[in-house]
Each structure stands twice: as C-alpha cells, then as structure tokens.
Amino acid sequence: MFEDLTNKLETALKKISGQGKITENNISDSLREIRRVLLDADVNYKVAKKFIDDVAAKAVGTEVLNSITPGQQITKIIFDELTSLMGGSYTEIKINGSGITIILVVGLQGSGKTTFSGKLARSLKSKNRKVLLTACDVYRPAAIEQLKQLGGQISVPVFTADHKDAVKIAKDSILYAKENGLDTVIIDTAGRLHVDEEMMNEVAAIKENLQPTETLFVVDSMTGQDAVNSAKAFHERIDYDGIVLTKLDGDTRGGCALSIRAVVDEPIKFVSLGEKLDSLEVFHPDRMASRILGKGDIISLVEKAQEQYDPDDAEELEKRLRENKFDFEDFLKQIKMIKKMGSLKSILGMIPGLGSQIKNADIDDGQLVKVEAIIQSMTKQERKSPKILNGNRRKRIARGSGTSIQDVNRLIKQFQDMQKVMKMLNAGGGRKNPFMNFKNFKVN
Amino acid sequence: MNLFKNINFNKLKDGLTKTRDKLVTKINETITGKAKLDEEILEEVEEILITSDIGYDTATRIIENSRVKLKAEKDRSKLNVTDVIKNELISIVESYNTNSEFNRLDQYKPYVILVVGVNGAGKTTTIGKLAHNYKQAGLSVIIGSADTFRAAANEQLEVWSKRAGVEIVQRSIGADPSAVAFDTVSIAKKKNIDIVMIDTAGRLHTKQNLMEELKKIKKSISKVIDYAPNETFLVIDGNTGQNALIQAEKFSDVTDITGLIVTKLDGTAKGGVVFQICSQQKVPIKYIGVGEGIDDLQTFDAKSFVDALFDVNEVA
Numbered sequence: 001m002f003e004d005l006t007n008k009l010e011t012a013l014k015k016i017s018g019q020g021k022i023t024e025n026n027i028s029d030s031l032r033e034i035r036r037v038l039l040d041a042d043v044n045y046k047v048a049k050k051f052i053d054d055v056a057a058k059a060v061g062t063e064v065l066n067s068i069t070p071g072q073q074i075t076k077i078i079f080d081e082l083t084s085l086m087g088g089s090y091t092e093i094k095i096n097g098s099g100i101t102i103i104l105v106v107g108l109q110g111s112g113k114t115t116f117s118g119k120l121a122r123s124l125k126s127k128n129r130k131v132l133l134t135a136c137d138v139y140r141p142a143a144i145e146q147l148k149q150l151g152g153q154i155s156v157p158v159f160t161a162d163h164k165d166a167v168k169i170a171k172d173s174i175l176y177a178k179e180n181g182l183d184t185v186i187i188d189t190a191g192r193l194h195v196d197e198e199m200m201n202e203v204a205a206i207k208e209n210l211q212p213t214e215t216l217f218v219v220d221s222m223t224g225q226d227a228v229n230s231a232k233a234f235h236e237r238i239d240y241d242g243i244v245l246t247k248l249d250g251d252t253r254g255g256c257a258l259s260i261r262a263v264v265d266e267p268i269k270f271v272s273l274g275e276k277l278d279s280l281e282v283f284h285p286d287r288m289a290s291r292i293l294g295k296g297d298i299i300s301l302v303e304k305a306q307e308q309y310d311p312d313d314a315e316e317l318e319k320r321l322r323e324n325k326f327d328f329e330d331f332l333k334q335i336k337m338i339k340k341m342g343s344l345k346s347i348l349g350m351i352p353g354l355g356s357q358i359k360n361a362d363i364d365d366g367q368l369v370k371v372e373a374i375i376q377s378m379t380k381q382e383r384k385s386p387k388i389l390n391g392n393r394r395k396r397i398a399r400g401s402g403t404s405i406q407d408v409n410r411l412i413k414q415f416q417d418m419q420k421v422m423k424m425l426n427a428g429g430g431r432k433n434p435f436m437n438f439k440n441f442k443v444n
Numbered sequence: 445m446n447l448f449k450n451i452n453f454n455k456l457k458d459g460l461t462k463t464r465d466k467l468v469t470k471i472n473e474t475i476t477g478k479a480k481l482d483e484e485i486l487e488e489v490e491e492i493l494i495t496s497d498i499g500y501d502t503a504t505r506i507i508e509n510s511r512v513k514l515k516a517e518k519d520r521s522k523l524n525v526t527d528v529i530k531n532e533l534i535s536i537v538e539s540y541n542t543n544s545e546f547n548r549l550d551q552y553k554p555y556v557i558l559v560v561g562v563n564g565a566g567k568t569t570t571i572g573k574l575a576h577n578y579k580q581a582g583l584s585v586i587i588g589s590a591d592t593f594r595a596a597a598n599e600q601l602e603v604w605s606k607r608a609g610v611e612i613v614q615r616s617i618g619a620d621p622s623a624v625a626f627d628t629v630s631i632a633k634k635k636n637i638d639i640v641m642i643d644t645a646g647r648l649h650t651k652q653n654l655m656e657e658l659k660k661i662k663k664s665i666s667k668v669i670d671y672a673p674n675e676t677f678l679v680i681d682g683n684t685g686q687n688a689l690i691q692a693e694k695f696s697d698v699t700d701i702t703g704l705i706v707t708k709l710d711g712t713a714k715g716g717v718v719f720q721i722c723s724q725q726k727v728p729i730k731y732i733g734v735g736e737g738i739d740d741l742q743t744f745d746a747k748s749f750v751d752a753l754f755d756v757n758e759v760a
Contacts, residue, residue, distance in 0.1 A: 036500055039494060039500045040499075040500055040686055041686070042685030042686050042687070044495065045491050045494045045495045046491075046495075108683065108708075109564075109566070109708065110563075110564030110565060110566060110681055110708070111564060112563065112564055140600070141572075141599070141600045141603030141604060142596040142597075142598075142599035142600035142602075142603055143596070143600075145595075145596035145599040145600075146594070146595045146596035146597075146599075146600070147595075148595075148596070149595035149596050149617075150595050153595070193708075193710070220564060220681070220683065220684075222562070222681070222683075222684045222685060222687040222688075223683050223684065223685060224497040224683060224684055224685025224686065224688075224716075224717065225494065225495045225496065225497045225685060225716075226497070226683055227683075227685075230683075247562070247563060247564075247648065249648060249650065249651075250562065250648040250649070250650050250687065251648075251649070251650045251687070251690060252685075252687040252690075253686070253687075255685070256685070275563070275593070275594070
C-alpha cells in the first residue's frame, strides 16, 4: 500500500526537478499528494490541512539546492516539521521522591490499558520501585482476573475488591500500599467511551479523589479520524499528563499520533510494541514521522529479525565463522530464520527506498525452497564436510531434492566462494558475522 | 436465511447518532442557505466524509459522482444534495448480498464459525453476544476458547458462556489453540450441536508466526469435519482508521474471511469505515456493534444502516 503512495509523491515532486525555486505553483501538486499521504495515514483532516499550509509557507521561496532533488528537500521539511510537532517536551513520568507515586491509566475499550499497566509495573519494578497494581475495571468480565494473572507473571501484587465501586477500590488500594510499604500504585481503569457521561464521571471522580502523580491516556495507534475527539474529550475531563501509543508492532502508519499532539499539548511518553511484558519503549518522534510518511520501516525489519534471533545461536555461529567451520548445517539454519521473517518480498519492502522499486519485481521465494531442499538431501556428514561431495553424491542429492545437478553444483560453488570470502575476512581480523550486527542495531 | 431478526431501527439510529451528526447534519448545515453548489461546499462535504473515516478514495469518488449528477440537476437544494450522497452510499453497500446471514445453515450440523481479529477489537465480547443471540433463536451453541495466550481470556469467555447459557470448552493457558478447536468441534459433532464458535487470541496481521497458527487452527477443525469451518469472521474495531482495510486484506490472505463484524460503532463519529470496507473488500459485513448491551450486536443491513444514518428526525 505505501509503496504506491511513495511512488505518487515521487512523481509529483519530479515536476519541481530542474526548477530553481520552490513556488506556490510548482509545489501545489506535491502538496496534494502529501495531504493524501497524511490522510491515508489517519492524520485528522483539519490537522493535515493546517500542517500542509505550514509546510507550504516554509517551503515556498526556498532555493532548490543543487545537491539534492526538490522532492528530497520538501520531504526533509515535512519530516522535520512532523518530528518537531510530535516531539518537543519529552518528559519522563513523574515519580514522587517521598510518599506514594500514583499512576492512573485511562482510555477507550480495547486500547490496551491492562497490558500497558502490566508493562509499566514491570519496568518500574526493575527500577527498584515497590509497585502495586490496582484493578478498577469492575465492568468487563474477567478484567480483574487478567490483571491478577499479569501481576503474577511479574511478581507484582494486585489489589482487587469484590464490589463495584471503582472509586473506593482506588482509594483503598492507596491505603493498602501505605500499610504494606509499597511506593508506587498503578491504577488500571475500565475502558470507556468519551461520550459516556456516567463513565467519564466515574474516572473523573477517581482522579479527583486520588490526585495521581501522573495520569496516562492509552490510545490504539490504529485509531482513525476520531482520535482527536476522544483525546480532546478525555483531556477536558481528566486532564492527563501523557499519552501512550499501543500496538505499534502492527503496520498502522499511526497518523493519530500527530492528530492527538496537534489538539492536546501533552507528550507521548511510551509506545507499546507487542504482547510480551517487556515490550515497552520510550517514544521516538523521528521514527514516528518516518512511519506516517510511509518511508519504509527499517525499525520493523530490525525488530522482525530480532524476534527470530537467538543470542546463543548467533554466538555459536560467530564462533564457527571465526574458526572457518561454517558448514551447510549452519547455512540451513540461516535460511530457516529468514523464512520465519516472512516472504523475501515483504522483507525487502521494509527497506526504505527499496519499497517502490521492488513493487513489480518478481522475487522468487522458490529459490530458497530449492536451496533448502538440496541441503536437506545431503547426509549429515556431507553437510559438515562439503569437500566429500563428489560426482556420485551430487547426482544423488539432485535426485533426492528434485533439482538438477547444475542446481546442486551452483549451490556448492556459491558456498565455496562464501567460505573463501570468510577466510579472507578472518585473516583480516574484522568483524565476521553479519548477523551479529542486528544485536546492537539502533536507529537513533 | 436470517437467524434472528434483531434489527431494531430505533436502537440502530440511537447507536449511530454520533456518526449521523457528523455525516448528515453537518452536510445539511453546510448546504443550507447556499444559493449554488460551488467548489467550496463540495470541499466541505469532502472534509465531513473524510473525518468520518470513509477514506480518501471513497470520499473523492462520492464527491466526483455527486458533482456529475448535480450538474445535470436544476434543483440543487439541500434535500437533493443529501439524496445524491445517500444514494451513492447505498450503492456502495448494496453491491453486497447482505440479505443472507448464513449459507445453508440447515445443511450443515454443526455449523462452525471461527472468529479472528487483532488485539482489543472485541472478539470475545462479540462471541458472547452472538452466542446469546443464536441461543435465543432456538439453536444449540458451544463455544471453544482457543485464546490460550492472553491472561484471563478463558475467564472472560466463561462469564459470557454463563450469561448466554451455552456450553464452553477450555484448556489451561499456554495450551495448543488447535487442540482446543479440535476438541470443541469434536464435542459438537458428538452431541449434535447446531453452532460452534471458536474464539482465538488477538493477533496483529503482521505477526507471521501467529498468522501461521491460524492456518493450523483451521486445519485441525477440518480434521474433525471436512467442510468446516463454514465461516471465518474477522472482527474489526469501528474506531480503526485506514488500517482496517489492511487488516481485512491480510487476514483474507491467510484464512479466507467470509464475513466482517464491525464493533464499537456507537458513541464515535464513525461508521465511515463501513463504507470503505464495502467499497474495497469483497467480504460482506455480517454484524455491527452499536452498544454495550447483549442485544446491541445487530445483523448488518445496508439499507437500514444508511436509512438510520440519514434519518435526522429525533430518535423515538
């Protein structure tokens, strides 16, 4: 989907190529495309409009630099503008030096409050806070049970009660924390619609009674145009201090992040990626900007690789490479890892800039299957010492894998070439395993 | 055939109040008092359409078609403009055969429904409500809790099974979801139950491994009964923006989605997403959720939906 958009943007921007200055005239087509990109990313209509006007004001009159294309120049202006709009005043969550720190978690149904509460509890616990989770969702069936189980997983106590008075539960949990020497209370509330008066009153009452140190609004990053309305309504009633974006491990472009920041002047404090309790991160405005613009997603690629990456395996592999022991067995493992990440096309599509080029390219996952079949038709001994692969053995492998002897020869040749390169690298003493880089990979 | 006649027009209207306020009332306000329909008005109408999540392409197409139709018309009063847009919307949703809820239910027993979707879309709640509705319609129902991942998913579904008064099959957390599905369908077959519903763990469509797991669940169901599952429903949160389309597309790639259920359409300025999915996906919408009550999950009917949307008289 976004290869298409990036293409369009590139086409529209080409019109400015060769012109010395960005003018209202030559930029208008591009702006229309940018508007479309933003709307398709779920940026609110009004926010997108204002944003485009601001960008135009900045861009018009700018000299087109020789070193870059006008398209790149405008993209840079947009990117910087997006980044600064969503970033700015990043503040960590407030923690009381003395006394109890109370964190209130609010949001719509299904936005991910309970999972986030568990993640936050885990993260604060690792910073030596003595955390208590309070289950105030007295409406959704088994919501309390869910929090209890999450608390159990991370060994954090969970405060519950069997009545339906959420305000009282919240208040009691603070007393409980005091009595038990706990210094941080995270209050998980029921999901509610911002138009539900009664439910909004309830959460306002909790806030009023508790005077929390920090109130966080949790929002699903897939939310559409309505994000501005719920963010605004919650802010008017609850006056939260920060925003949490969840489910960013999906492929949503997350334009709601920009929309919300445009209507509510509160920082995005966390992003939540995935269901495991350790997948909580601080917010990076530049990553988000690149995501909204659909400029490929190198981060997801890295994360996908990491998901399949086993540090022990990698270490073992590195050792084998260093000792020139890399064999077909290792090769097979690598192929399997890549296959787990998805089709080759989808992997390549995540590389910035490549997206548009591979759209029509015919990338054949069958090649991998073939290679896999050939290796699997080798005996253990053959995989470990490819040197013994004589003509007869090769013939047998070709038959066994349903390929031709040429295919087998080609693979063995490639493998030998690879070994040669590695030998050279090893002799040079450089870093050998390309996969090791993933471990330390960070994009600011 | 429709299993239950649960389209309560007033309730539907009530649930869609916000969407209607946004879509229709605003369009009317925009057009009222304007002598002629100029570009500025059309742009405002476009804004209204886009902010209801109808999507850029769909909005542009409606505007284009309206422009063409209105050009030929002499009477460009407010009523007329609304009508043109309304007809455009109806034609989008009506290209579907949404009359039949299920395909030949009488010929398949048990009739197996697999329910899938991303995290927090409302799968479990939807299954609870559907179970209640099917039961009310006089059918025997069994539900299988194949969400063995999320904390307390079992307990949540159990509460719903009690509310609906239907049997439930569960295993402990971390168990193989395919095994739960297999057991549930096997029991249904043995006990001659009418409808089986299998709840699955929420999964983002970008998680390759989890999508593979869905295929496996499906396979294990068809091991018990070769024609099953009869339906695979994708549950989509009505608050979702453009990602809803991608979800529909990606889940279809893996599991052959036969119907969509759009939840949480009440209380938000939404509903636009319904038109977009209709116009770009080949999968019909089966049910929509317009409230939190057990009866608020309604059979989707294109015409009623648009009518309720455009009926600006006060809800009785």
